[in-house]
Amino acid sequence: MPPFDVPEGDPFGPHNLPYGVFSPAGADGPAGPAGPGAGRRVGVRLGDRVLDAGAAARALGSPYASLLARPSLNPLLAAGRTTWSDVRRALTAWLTVPSHRETIEPFFHPLSSVALHLPFEVADYVDFYSSEHHARNVGRIFRPDAADSLTPNWKHLPIGYHGRAGTVVVSGTDVVRPSGQRKGPADPAPVFGPSVRLDIEAEVGFVVGAPSRPGTPVPLADFREHVFGLCLLNDWSARDIQAWEYVPLGPFLGKSFATSVSAWITPLEALDEARTAPPARTHPLLPYLDDSAPGTEPGGYDLRIGVEINGHAVSGPPFSAMYWTAAQQLAHLTVNGASLRTGDLYASGTVSGPDPDQRGSLLELTWNGRDPLELPDGKRTFLEDGDVVTLSAWAPGAGGTRVGLGEVTGRVVAR
Numbered sequence: 001m002p003p004f005d006v007p008e009g010d011p012f013g014p015h016n017l018p019y020g021v022f023s024p025a026g027a028d029g030p031a032g033p034a035g036p037g038a039g040r041r042v043g044v045r046l047g048d049r050v051l052d053a054g055a056a057a058r059a060l061g062s063p064y065a066s067l068l069a070r071p072s073l074n075p076l077l078a079a080g081r082t083t084w085s086d087v088r089r090a091l092t093a094w095l096t097v098p099s100h101r102e103t104i105e106p107f108f109h110p111l112s113s114v115a116l117h118l119p120f121e122v123a124d125y126v127d128f129y130s131s132e133h134h135a136r137n138v139g140r141i142f143r144p145d146a147a148d149s150l151t152p153n154w155k156h157l158p159i160g161y162h163g164r165a166g167t168v169v170v171s172g173t174d175v176v177r178p179s180g181q182r183k184g185p186a187d188p189a190p191v192f193g194p195s196v197r198l199d200i201e202a203e204v205g206f207v208v209g210a211p212s213r214p215g216t217p218v219p220l221a222d223f224r225e226h227v228f229g230l231c232l233l234n235d236w237s238a239r240d241i242q243a244w245e246y247v248p249l250g251p252f253l254g255k256s257f258a259t260s261v262s263a264w265i266t267p268l269e270a271l272d273e274a275r276t277a278p279p280a281r282t283h284p285l286l287p288y289l290d291d292s293a294p295g296t297e298p299g300g301y302d303l304r305i306g307v308e309i310n311g312h313a314v315s316g317p318p319f320s321a322m323y324w325t326a327a328q329q330l331a332h333l334t335v336n337g338a339s340l341r342t343g344d345l346y347a348s349g350t351v352s353g354p355d356p357d358q359r360g361s362l363l364e365l366t367w368n369g370r371d372p373l374e375l376p377d378g379k380r381t382f383l384e385d386g387d388v389v390t391l392s393a394w395a396p397g398a399g400g401t402r403v404g405l406g407e408v409t410g411r412v413v414a415r
């Protein structure tokens with residue numbers, strides 16, 4: 001098959017074109033010719049191949065070569081929305097116009113032959129809590145006697161916390177089981193040791209490209225001026241550590257040991273057909289969060305997520321069910337005047353739908369361990385050493401196509 005062509009219906013066809021950072025076989029790491037990191041470059045995925053975007057740009061005399069011939073996506077992220085569109089248009093032409101084929105061909109690498117790296121330098125990392133189904137499940141599990149499974153603030157603002165940017169890792173990175181303090185309600189004193197309730201959270205991460213000025217909130221309408229794209233994200237969570245430490249300041253060491261992201265960042269422009277209205281709002285919103293006004297762009301995305309443990313499907317969370325949108329999350333996280341930096345990453349919060357098989361965490365899927373999952377390789381309440389968790393997703397594209405998101409996978413290893 002000629003390099004340009006992808007099979008009919010491939011979710012990574014020329015309608016998608018996600019960005020990543022790769023190094024060709026043998027070019028990266030201590031054994032490489034110029035030391036660690038020397039071989040890294042921006043890649044664009046087409047089917048099961050990766051285009052060396054900077055090399056292709058140089059060969060074609062493109063003005064975008066200086067943005068693309070880099071070891072990170074950050075320069076492209078910082079360039080802003082007009083440039084994002086221009087580069088995407090150029091790439092689409094390179095990959096579809098037959099006269100470019102001969103020039104482009106040498107710059108493809110088989111996906112299976114390359115090493116994939118964290119595609120951007122993560123600046124700040126924020127995690128939200130924006131699925132009503134998830135929040136209600138958690139409320140029922142941990143506050144069974146409460147009159148309302150949601151906290152009083154939940155319908156008025158997207159709840160979030162600042163996480164640890166330095167431990168965001170690319171898909172494929174092993175996750176070392178965290179250790180910490182835990183204390184059950186019946187325990188007389190806390191104990192220290194490896195987490196015995198290690199969990200996942202199936203989420204979507206949004207990658208900020210264009211920065212904002214301190215003191216200047218980003219309104220809902222400017223979401224696409226600042227956010228470059230999205231990726232799947234697994235917010236690994238040690239429930240036992242979390243339960244003991246989180247009062248009153250929120251998640252800390254139960255979350256900060258690792259957060260996995262896909263190697264591929266899907267530009268928002270590839271997901272235009274997947275935009276959808278969020279669920280009906282049940283409470284009036286303050287003006288900076290109000291997305292009900294006529295003419296407001298639909299803020300939701302119809303992403304169909306799949307969760308697998310050791311290759312067995314355990315859940316299918318629908319992102320379209322998220323109550324708070326990414327635009328509202330961005331408006332909220334800047335409304336106090338906090339500025340954005342290129343490379344900021346914010347995650348949606350665990351994606352859970354209304355049905356039991358649409359829950360995005362083992363906490364919910366097993367109802368805090370009460371109802372173990374029956375997998376072909378044994379029962380699971382929480383994760384065991386050696387377990388491999390993989391999130392995948394697709395979104396509807398134009399004309400019945402599917403837009404694939406890059407998977408995020410990780411294996412739990414003992415310390």
Ligand code: MN
Binds near residue numbers: 128201235349
């Ligand atoms: Mn989370």
